[in-house]
Amino acid sequence: MTVNKLAIIVLAAGQGTRMRSRLPKVLHPIAGRPLVGHVLTTATRLGADHIEVVVRHERDQVVAALTEAYPAAVFVDQDEIPGTGRAVQVAVEQLPADFDGDVLVLSGDCPLADADTLSAFVSEHRASGAPATLMTAVVDDPTGYGRVIRDVDGGVDRIVEQKDADADEAAVREINAGMYVFRAATLRTYLPEIGVDNAQGEMYLTDVPGLLRRDGDRVGASVVSDVTVTYGVNDRAQLALVGRLLNERIVRRWQLEGVTIIDPATTWIDDDATLAPDVTILPNTHILKATIIAEGAIIGPDTTLVDCEVGEDAIVRRTDATLAVIGAEATVGPFSFLRPGTVLGAKGKIGAYVETKNAEIGEGSKVPHLSYVGDATIGRGVNLGASTITANYDDVNKHRTVVEDEVHTGSHTTLVAPVRLGAGAKTGAGAVVRKDVPAGSLAMSVAPQRNIEGWVEKNRAGTGAADAAARSRVAE
Ligand code: UD1
Ligand code: CA
Numbered sequence: 001m002t003v004n005k006l007a008i009i010v011l012a013a014g015q016g017t018r019m020r021s022r023l024p025k026v027l028h029p030i031a032g033r034p035l036v037g038h039v040l041t042t043a044t045r046l047g048a049d050h051i052e053v054v055v056r057h058e059r060d061q062v063v064a065a066l067t068e069a070y071p072a073a074v075f076v077d078q079d080e081i082p083g084t085g086r087a088v089q090v091a092v093e094q095l096p097a098d099f100d101g102d103v104l105v106l107s108g109d110c111p112l113a114d115a116d117t118l119s120a121f122v123s124e125h126r127a128s129g130a131p132a133t134l135m136t137a138v139v140d141d142p143t144g145y146g147r148v149i150r151d152v153d154g155g156v157d158r159i160v161e162q163k164d165a166d167a168d169e170a171a172v173r174e175i176n177a178g179m180y181v182f183r184a185a186t187l188r189t190y191l192p193e194i195g196v197d198n199a200q201g202e203m204y205l206t207d208v209p210g211l212l213r214r215d216g217d218r219v220g221a222s223v224v225s226d227v228t229v230t231y232g233v234n235d236r237a238q239l240a241l242v243g244r245l246l247n248e249r250i251v252r253r254w255q256l257e258g259v260t261i262i263d264p265a266t267t268w269i270d271d272d273a274t275l276a277p278d279v280t281i282l283p284n285t286h287i288l289k290a291t292i293i294a295e296g297a298i299i300g301p302d303t304t305l306v307d308c309e310v311g312e313d314a315i316v317r318r319t320d321a322t323l324a325v326i327g328a329e330a331t332v333g334p335f336s337f338l339r340p341g342t343v344l345g346a347k348g349k350i351g352a353y354v355e356t357k358n359a360e361i362g363e364g365s366k367v368p369h370l371s372y373v374g375d376a377t378i379g380r381g382v383n384l385g386a387s388t389i390t391a392n393y394d395d396v397n398k399h400r401t402v403v404e405d406e407v408h409t410g411s412h413t414t415l416v417a418p419v420r421l422g423a424g425a426k427t428g429a430g431a432v433v434r435k436d437v438p439a440g441s442l443a444m445s446v447a448p449q450r451n452i453e454g455w456v457e458k459n460r461a462g463t464g465a466a467d468a469a470a471r472s473r474v475a476e
Pocket of ligand 2: 109233
């Protein structure tokens with residue numbers, strides 16, 4: 001048995017005027033990827049022999065955003081002739097001359113058509129033997145879509161664009177989803193026949209079905225039951241809707257994999273994130289980019305993780321973290337800010353109002369309150385007292401702080417980098433540490449305290465403080 005070859009053409013040359021944006025429409029992101037990126041991810045999953053992306057508007061920006069992530073994609077430039085028909089034509093011209101398989105046409109602005117739906121669509125086309133098959137859907141409000149006009153025996157007769165439709169045609173609720181499978185030969189025969197004599201002055205790909213019917217050929221239609229797979233993005237309201245639908249799908253997928261997600265409506269998970277079974281996600285939490293969360297971890301509420309790695313049974317609440325690694329059974333938050341390069345060891349703690357950056361914090365070490373730890377290597381079993389700060393920046397350069405195992409710093413210690421605290425060392429409260437501290441030493445830098453007795457009554461007579469002091473002296 002010979003298997004038909006498959007080429008996928010993704011249309012991404014349009015400007016997307018209705019977005020009113022500097023950014024090309026197909027590059028607007030949802031779930032951590034540009035719209036057209038989702039289409040290409042699906043195309044890659046389908047496993048085509050050729051994947052072509054048709055570009056024109058801001059072509060360099062579109063190509064730059066996609067080349068690295070989709071090395072199999074070939075970019076084809078559309079010329080000044082407008083329309084989806086022309087876009088497909090330039091792509092077909094780039095296929096090998098002897099390519100005689102099927103061509104799946106997708107739109108860069110329709111990211112919800114998943115690989116299962118599309119592979120069933122291609123199979124249906126192949127089984128039917130029709131030269132072309134459209135994906136259609138019956139919707140309540142067909143505004144903006146091409147209408148599928150059927151003939152008396154129920155077959156597809158033609159597609160009429162909204163702007164070219166008369167009242168009867170406009171009333172049809174079966175719409176063209178903008179996804180098609182054609183035999184390559186059919187496109188080579190009919191695309192050269194398509195003109196620009198229509199309301200928009202464009203070469204409509206949607207003219208092909210009518211031409212096939214004219215020649216007595218049959219056009220297949222695959223009516224999808226879940227109309228959301230056909231949703232496209234033309235404006236920002238649709239961008240939000242499609243983004244929410246995709247997120248619902250991702251959330252549901254993880255729920256079925258064993259993740260507890262308390263509030264799907266306020267949980268946002270990017271397509272590239274990975275969650276293990278028995279993870280719990282509390283409300284208003286964003287799991288973004290390639291974040292990986294291990295079994296049993298509890299994340300949220302009110303937490304954003306970007307490209308982070310969270311270990312087993314860790315607890316991360318009310319935290320904002322980017323490119324950070326959080327060890328197993330560690331706890332982070334509330335109100336912690338973990339910047340890139342933060343690596344917290346197993347059973348470690350980063351607590352309330354703590355900011356970290358480029359900081360390795362060893363196993364079991366704690367930074368519990370009100371600290372800034374930047375450009376630092378902290379050993380195991382360390383406790384940085386409340387408000388310990390690494391002064392890592394001398395206005396010109398950043399310097400490192402090294403804190404060896406089992407060091408305890410007093411509250412409000414300032415570590416002026418570059419500086420090293422040897423194993424087991426301690427600092428007094430308020431110490432400003434400018435010199436290395438040898439292992440096992442106590443570093444003090446605050447002048448001894450002096451109490452001047454009777455100072456308040458003498459210098460502040462008649463104040464509440466003086467009266468209180470006098471009363472307390474009498475009571476003694
Ligand atoms: C198109 C269909 C319409 C269908 C709808 C489904 C045509 C003529 N109309 O309309 O029947 O119901 O999709 O969503 O095909 N593009 C190019 N080059 C161009 C023009 C567009 O590559 O010259 C790309 C766009 O970037 C976009 C896709 O083709 O990704 C669809 O273009 P768009 O202008 O959004 O078409 P619709 O008006 O939505
Ligand atoms: Ca569209």
